[in-house]
Amino acid sequence: MVKSLVIGANGQIGTDLVEGLVDIYGIENVVASDIRESKLPVDIAFEQIDVLDTDALKKAIVAHDIDEVYLLAALLSATGEKKPLFAWELNMQGLLNILELAKEGVIKKIFWPSSIAVFGPTTPREHTPQVTIMEPSTVYGISKLAGERWCEYYHNKYGVDVRSIRYPGLISYKAEPGGGTTDYAVDIFHKAIKEGKYTCYLKEDTYLPMMYMDDAIHATISLMQSPSSSIKVRSSYNVSGISFSPAEIAAEVAKLVPDFIIDYEIDFRQSIADSWPKSIDDDIAKDQWGWSNKTDLATMSKKMIEGLRELKQEHH
Numbered sequence: 172m173v174k175s176l177v178i179g180a181n182g183q184i185g186t187d188l189v190e191g192l193v194d195i196y197g198i199e200n201v202v203a204s205d206i207r208e209s210k211l212p213v214d215i216a217f218e219q220i221d222v223l224d225t226d227a228l229k230k231a232i233v234a235h236d237i238d239e240v241y242l243l244a245a246l247l248s249a250t251g252e253k254k255p256l257f258a259w260e261l262n263m264q265g266l267l268n269i270l271e272l273a274k275e276g277v278i279k280k281i282f283w284p285s286s287i288a289v290f291g292p293t294t295p296r297e298h299t300p301q302v303t304i305m306e307p308s309t310v311y312g313i314s315k316l317a318g319e320r321w322c323e324y325y326h327n328k329y330g331v332d333v334r335s336i337r338y339p340g341l342i343s344y345k346a347e348p349g350g351g352t353t354d355y356a357v358d359i360f361h362k363a364i365k366e367g368k369y370t371c372y373l374k375e376d377t378y379l380p381m382m383y384m385d386d387a388i389h390a391t392i393s394l395m396q397s398p399s400s401s402i403k404v405r406s407s408y409n410v411s412g413i414s415f416s417p418a419e420i421a422a423e424v425a426k427l428v429p430d431f432i433i434d435y436e437i438d439f440r441q442s443i444a445d446s447w448p449k450s451i452d453d454d455i456a457k458d459q460w461g462w463s464n465k466t467d468l469a470t471m472s473k474k475m476i477e478g479l480r481e482l483k484q485e486h487h
């Protein structure tokens with residue numbers, strides 16, 4: 172049996188990933204960790220650790236006899252612009268700490284997420300290929316691109332089994348997103364249910380690559396379960412979900428929440444969105460480990476509204 176540690180388990184991806192791993196490997200084989208106190212059910216083993224604290228990290232990994240690490244702790248694109256040097260330190264040093272532990276043989280396999288933020292204004296914006304021009308303009312994007320190079324380096328030089336996906340904007344309801352440019356596509360559902368209206372910080376025709384969380388978790392776990400020989404890309408894989416604009420998602424929300432209205436107040440995140448692709452070509456991930464996206468915009472919107480309404484009732 173494989174035993175996994177999820178670092179950043181309280182975050183948007185971590186919350187769903189811990190559940191996904193528990194379903195497959197059993198609760199005794201999943202350890203969650205975060206810099207904050209646990210927000211997870213009490214029966215999941217939890218370690219409160221700062222990923223920059225190398226000693227505490229190693230101690231927990233050895234104590235729990237961890238095989239695989241999912242390193243999700245990071246500062247995202249919007250927050251990163253407010254704290255550029257800290258974003259660099261957290262995103263880079265956190266990764267290097269885990270890569271070093273794998274090099275020493277303390278862990279066997281790493282999952283580390285990259286992002287569509289590795290692309291920049293000079294990248295072809297439609298059906299962005301796996302290998303293309305990459306000149307990211309955010310500190311988050313710079314750190315993810317550098318991280319991709321480190322992953323490939325540790326694989327080639329030291330045989331480290333590290334695997335990665337360039338996540339698009341991820342849409343989920345169980346935990347809130349943590350400071351990205353794509354957060355609007357989650358917030359819109361929360362505000363639709365609570366207030367019947369949403370003020371969007373991106374222009375109505377801004378297309379970005381997005382994905383429903385179930386597909387992202389499926390991608391992550393199936394990439395980790397694939398035989399090492401089929402994983403030929405050791406930087407990070409393009410994966411494509413759905414591409415839509417604020418106007419298009421607002422139209423879907425309006426079908427589910429009568430009288431929903433959207434208006435726009437553009438802020439600094441527009442220029443970040445404008446530097447990213449509109450859609451992604453993921454043929455290589457499809458060929459090498461059988462990836463395919465399932466959830467479309469309409470299905471996702473329905474699941475988001477249903478999921479949030481259920482959570483609201485549970486809290487009453």
Ligand code: SER
Pocket residue numbers: 247248249285286287288311338339340341350351352353354
């Ligand atoms: N959702 C992320 C962000 O907006 C993209 O990786 O920062």
